[in-house]
Amino acid sequence: MITFNDNNEITDGRQKGAVLVCVNFGTDISDSERELEGLAAAAGLEVLGILEQTRERPDTATYIGKGKVEELKDAVEKLGADTVLFNDELSGVQLRNLEEALGVSVIDRTILILDIFADRAVSSIGKLEVELAQLKYRLPRLTGFGRSLSRTGGGIGTRGPGEKKLETDRRHIRARMDDIRREIRDAEKSRDLNRKQREKSEIPVAALVGYTNAGKSAVMNRFLAMNGTEERAVLEKDMLFATLDVSHRNIRMEDNREFILIDTVGFVSRLPHTLVEAFKGTLEEALYADVLIEVVDVSSGDYEFKMDVTDRLLADIGAGDIPKIIAYNKIDLLEEDRIRISSADDYVKISAREGTGMETLLEKTAAALFPDRQETEVLIPYDKGSIISYLCEKCSVLEMDYRDNGTYLRVMLDGPDRRRLESYILQQKGRQTWQNT
Ligand SMILES: Nc1nc2c(ncn2[C@@H]2O[C@H](COP(=O)(O)OP(=O)(O)OP(=O)(O)O)[C@@H](O)[C@H]2O)c(=O)[nH]1
Ligand SMILES: [Mg+2]
Structure with missing residues (x-):
């Protein structure tokens, strides 16, 4: 052709x-x-x-x-x-x-x-963010673009245009940038609304972060499979920047603990400033997480460099202080365990592909998301049937007994639930934690 x-x-x-x-x-x-x-x-x-x-x-x-x-x-x-x-x-x-x-x-x-x-951009907001970044890059370089322009697409600014043409081009680009910013702002409004709804629902959030191609989407898909919701799988592919759009999925554990898992765009060193700015909203999704799961591809020789890149970018967007679990991934590709543990964060060695260590990662994530879950004994009066349905559906019930003055339950409750049900609590069992066990 x-x-x-x-x-x-x-x-x-x-x-x-x-x-x-x-x-x-x-x-x-x-x-x-x-x-x-x-x-x-x-x-x-x-x-x-x-x-x-x-x-x-x-x-x-x-x-x-x-x-x-x-x-x-x-x-x-x-x-x-x-x-x-x-x-x-x-x-x-x-x-x-x-x-x-x-x-x-x-x-x-x-x-x-x-x-x-x-x-790679698929969603309309992703496409707008990329176009904004391209225009931002191009604006101060209009006179410089010759052949290279043909690679970035577009059609603005040919080699050596006259001053008048340049001024028209600049005006044209600025107007388009204003339009895009407006469209992105509108799209972000609905993103904010969704986020507020999630916050209101009090379901905690874990976000997958890390260098591009580390296996973040693979971890998401493995969790979905463990959850029986593999039909909601996200794109997982051996290429850089396979994921550009944020995906949210609810993960419900066997004991009814539930959290939202976010899969997002991967990092690379010296991510162009124009892109970081344009993708601010997308990158900042990680900021609203209660816990970060940093996925690291240990089969790559320079994984420590990639961890540094990730840490720097997290610090740049203000997510440096969010608790982090490091998931050293792709251990199936290692002939011997040569992983150097270089950070004080909690960690687990996994293979998202083969499922190794994934139960532990899930347990560690849940432990970090529900730190104050405790075994609690409650006695619920018989006219409060809705509380019992809530406990059976949302919490992990360890024992249930019908007594003269109400239903007795031994159940795992987190802080907010304990406060809500304070008047029904019989006795507090010793604090139990799952962290670092
Ligand atoms: N051998 C092996 N391959 C894996 C493992 N986890 C992920 N992969 C593969 O690594 C490639 C990248 O995985 P993704 O999950 O798409 O990576 P990502 O971190 O989401 O990458 P981006 O979205 O591009 O930032 C895919 O081909 C996966 O199938 C693993 O544990 N072992
Ligand atoms: Mg991905």
Whole structure:
């Protein structure tokens, strides 16, 4: 099939491949380099070569400096690459200069991530959030966009437009950004409403967080299967950013304890600022959780780097103080247990795929969500049948006996229920906890 790009050049619809450029400004970038390779693969770019450079600060005109541009041009020609991918965010001037010098499409880390997000977004709010992030990125770089624009779609800002055209384009983009912000605000109103309803229902919330592709959705699906509600499964796939939309599912345990589990977007290091801003509402879902389950893919060699990335992002959005359980996932892929426990948080080793450790994870989650559950004895008068139905349906009843003056129950109650039923409580059993057992 013959296809045309935005410059009206015939392409065969396939990318030939990319040369990656990773610049080290004095700190080790090997993890970040590996991550960039993963991102390139997620965008369907074949990596043909990597050019590394150490320098003190970026060159304002070309980021890597004139001499290195020559070297890069040689590499591009030798390898037959049609794309150069930078591991940092470039300015409009740098993008334009590099494209002119290299004669191939130049993209930076941010464009690449925005591209992947654009490809994955399904819900209307997700699509709006990505478009807003793309426009925010593009606005200050209008003069810089040439070939790279064809990768991000759109059609605003062709190479070297005149000042008048630029001004019209800017106005056009700003107006569209205002529209999108309004639409997102409206969508968020209904999200807030749903959240308020959940808060009112007093059902506690656990949120799955972690690096992209760690297995968050897989944990969600395994819990749903244990719960007998596998028909409500979410998308679980071996690719970066499979999940972009938030999903909420009710999980009801055998002893009637119930909580809401949230699956959300995965993290990556240096998530572009424009994306973090645009996805603020989505990322902040974790803020309303009572407990976080951080899922870590221990089969990946750099899982500790990925845990750092997650912790930093959680701190950035203000979720750093929420209690956390670490789920070291994919242990089925490890030949020997080489997991280094590096944090003071509660943890469990699991395989969401095979189900190993999942009962323990569920129990630890519930223990964290219902810390003040205690075995309690109550005597409910016979004319309060509705309380008995409530206890049988919502709480875990250990014993029930019909006595002369009412129904006796030995039942697990949490704090709010104990306060509500205070006048029926016979005697308090010693406090029982499930934490860290
Ligand atoms: N071998 C193995 N694979 C797993 C396990 N858990 C998840 N996976 C696989 O890992 C891949 C990623 O899982 P997801 O659940 O989609 O990952 P995620 O964290 O939700 O990723 P994003 O939504 O992209 O952020 C899928 O192919 C899963 O089937 C596990 O315990 N063992
Ligand atoms: Mg997912």
